[in-house]
Amino acid sequence: MKINVISKDEFMHLAYNEKIEFLKKIKTPELFIVKHFIDADEVISLRNKTFEWGINTEASWHPVYDNCPDYHRLHDNYPKAYVKQKFHGFYYHPWFESNKSLFKKFEEIYHLKNFLGEFEKENFINNIPSQGVIARLNLHHYPRGGGYQMEHIDPANDFAKIQTLIIASQFGKDYKSGGVYARKEINGVKYYVDEYTEIGDLLVLSPDIPHGVEPIDIESEYSWQTNDGRWVILPLFLYSDYENPNTIKPRQLG
Numbered sequence: 130m131k132i133n134v135i136s137k138d139e140f141m142h143l144a145y146n147e148k149i150e151f152l153k154k155i156k157t158p159e160l161f162i163v164k165h166f167i168d169a170d171e172v173i174s175l176r177n178k179t180f181e182w183g184i185n186t187e188a189s190w191h192p193v194y195d196n197c198p199d200y201h202r203l204h205d206n207y208p209k210a211y212v213k214q215k216f217h218g219f220y221y222h223p224w225f226e227s228n229k230s231l232f233k234k235f236e237e238i239y240h241l242k243n244f245l246g247e248f249e250k251e252n253f254i255n256n257i258p259s260q261g262v263i264a265r266l267n268l269h270h271y272p273r274g275g276g277y278q279m280e281h282i283d284p285a286n287d288f289a290k291i292q293t294l295i296i297a298s299q300f301g302k303d304y305k306s307g308g309v310y311a312r313k314e315i316n317g318v319k320y321y322v323d324e325y326t327e328i329g330d331l332l333v334l335s336p337d338i339p340h341g342v343e344p345i346d347i348e349s350e351y352s353w354q355t356n357d358g359r360w361v362i363l364p365l366f367l368y369s370d371y372e373n374p375n376t377i378k379p380r381q382l383g
């Protein structure tokens with residue numbers, strides 16, 4: 130699998146001006162690490178703010194219906210999960226005025242997803258759940274001591290032709306082993322990418338190739354209450370929890 134390390138300007142030119150070639154590369158599949166896509170200080174600030182939110186308020190879960198609040202959830206091998214995982218997940222929604230500036234920071238990614246899917250630039254971004262497809266901003270904190278996500282395939286559709294992850298922690302400093310990997314096919318060679326990334330980089334891959342997160346610093350003591358380990362930010366579009374015949378869930382492998 131080819132891992133392309135590329136500047137933001139080069140990446141945006143490729144995606145917008147050579148769209149067919151770019152999507153062909155994604156489906157080959159190839160991975161892209163886009164350097165310094167978001168300012169690192171802004172990423173760290175969001176990470177720290179989110180961590181404090183998680184420490185100082187109760188974890189909860191809410192279905193994505195109209196007026197769904199922002200919330201955070203401790204994923205801890207929940208037996209009914211589509212994909213088994215151990216991480217602290219944080220979920221921000223655009224229908225709150227207080228989140229408008231936050232979503233503005235990541236609008237280039239949402240605009241790109243819409244362009245690749247042949248939608249209008251602002252499509253979905255301001256939707257509420259009863260409109261079907263919504264924008265969301267997820268932060269995942271995989272704690273040292275075994276935070277992980279089982280290998281899986283995510284649904285690919287017109288509004289999710291690419292999977293996008295902003296790197297929010299530093300491999301070798303915040304954690305030293307484990308991390309995200311991808312394969313070209315089931316049971317193929319694992320390609321690890323965290324060692325090539327820095328805070329603020331954008332990782333782009335096809336959602337429907339096998340990928341997962343190997344346990345983070347498995348030899349360490351496991352704790353949700355420390356702001357190290359592996360952090361990522363995922364700007365995404367997804368179906369709400371209102372009944373929809375087009376909804377497809379992630380599929381765990383193995």
